[in-house]
Amino acid sequence: MLKVNETKTPQTVADHAQIVRPHPHCAHHIKGDDCRVCQVRPLGICAVLEPDEWATIEQISQTVPFAERDTLVSETDDCTHFYSITAGVARLIRHLPDGRRQVMGFALPGDFLGLSLGKAWSFSVEAITPMTTCRFARHAIVQLVDQKPHFLMRMHEMASAELNLAQDHMVLLGRLTAEEKIGTFLLEMRRRWARIDGHTSQNVPLPMGRQDIADYLGLTIETVSRTINQMQRARHLVIVPDGIRLMDAAYFEHLSPSV
């Protein structure tokens, strides 16, 4: 088992991750307050920082763990803190008054919550797996952004990338069939994991449940389940614990109109 750092990371996180989590990034524990060993630094907001700026960030950050199902932020909350995800997966979600939900996206290691720098959240963030985050007070980041234009530029780049993804997703929601939605989603998850761990594997971890996938793709849980199982019957993929294994890349790339 990985050594847990001295700052009291809950035992449950490590235990759970070792046992049931399929993906290494759900298991790695990183000292969010020691940038030198931060494994997501090259991916995240901090990638733009020079080593001599790490101390600045460390002073304004805290490592904050969350358990599965914890709510990191609620869409009704004021935004007092920002989060950089160092381990685990969360869903970004909007709730309608009548109980309908739309999952805006999934936050993976390296992702930053609060790119808009605004005073209010516009979505809730709920932990899907045990998580570790690097937390920043909003005022500290606002100050940093004022002082370091290249940091603001990095924020803007990441927000722009996010906007681009949102537009991809609008095409998916508005114009793709259920089969195309699922196929595109699986390729998207493979690409995102590959960016994190540097490998392109046929195995695509899916830490989120079927209901989350449905609410992300604008489908029902039954349609998600049926479609994935049809793909398995057609030998395009194999369902494995906590994910799927892509068996027929050509099929998925043909299915995904944007590729």
Added chain:
Amino acid sequence: MLKVNETKTPQTVADHAQIVRPHPHCAHHIKGDDCRVCQVRPLGICAVLEPDEWATIEQISQTVPFAERDTLVSETDDCTHFYSITAGVARLIRHLPDGRRQVMGFALPGDFLGLSLGKAWSFSVEAITPMTTCRFARHAIVQLVDQKPHFLMRMHEMASAELNLAQDHMVLLGRLTAEEKIGTFLLEMRRRWARIDGHTSQNVPLPMGRQDIADYLGLTIETVSRTINQMQRARHLVIVPDGIRLMDAAYFEHLSPSV
């Protein structure tokens, strides 16, 4: 080009809706290279500039008009110029290889094309009405952003607002019914026109065609037509030339889950 007449106050949306062009901003042509008379300056990217900075902007901008159906930028183009819209309406659109389209949004006066500052466009922009734009070379804006952090901050604010709208739209596309989509769209357009002309009118100009509305809402043209006409039969609205008139605000606000 029409000369701007400072003494003449623009006609309201309501006035114009009864006649030909539904909105004054579709007809008025503004000297984009004279910031003193720019009618969209308080709305757009330039709102953050001090009067002594107007000269800087004027030096790097050109007024460029477009005719109806012109393509301002193509999704395959490199991004050499940015545009601030001073008059007219455009659609932001993505095309799938098989001809399906998703309209990402409509660009109205005050909107800026190129908020991401990236080197490539991710959508096409097509003029729905005759347009006037203020065009900037990309390198000039990049330089400006480097020199003036408050300009970058303004870009970031506007991009964040855009991201927020994109997320609203994901909820709409993923989880609303056809009736809710149409109702939400009409309220959105009313709100956006109100921001531009300062009036809240029951008349909502719709310079875009039914097909554009359909491709924006993830519906077919037939469903859009049917739904709007059902709303008219139910006396919730009246279809007028180039738009609609909302007759039953309570109905629409009840229909739109986010309000």
Added chain:
DNA sequence: CGCCATGTTGATTTCTATCAAATTGAGTGG
């Protein structure tokens, strides 16, 4: 006046949602 794009309306189909039930499987406690 007639043409062509745009919009409307009607009939029918289809995809996905809904409703309902069975199955799996991880966690719990005897």
Added chain:
DNA sequence: CCACTCAATTTGATAGAAATCAACATGGCG
């Protein structure tokens, strides 16, 4: 270790909302 429980998932039957297919109407414009 195994029965039990509860949530998540899968599967089946049916319904329904919107798409599709097909005319038909409108209206701006040469």
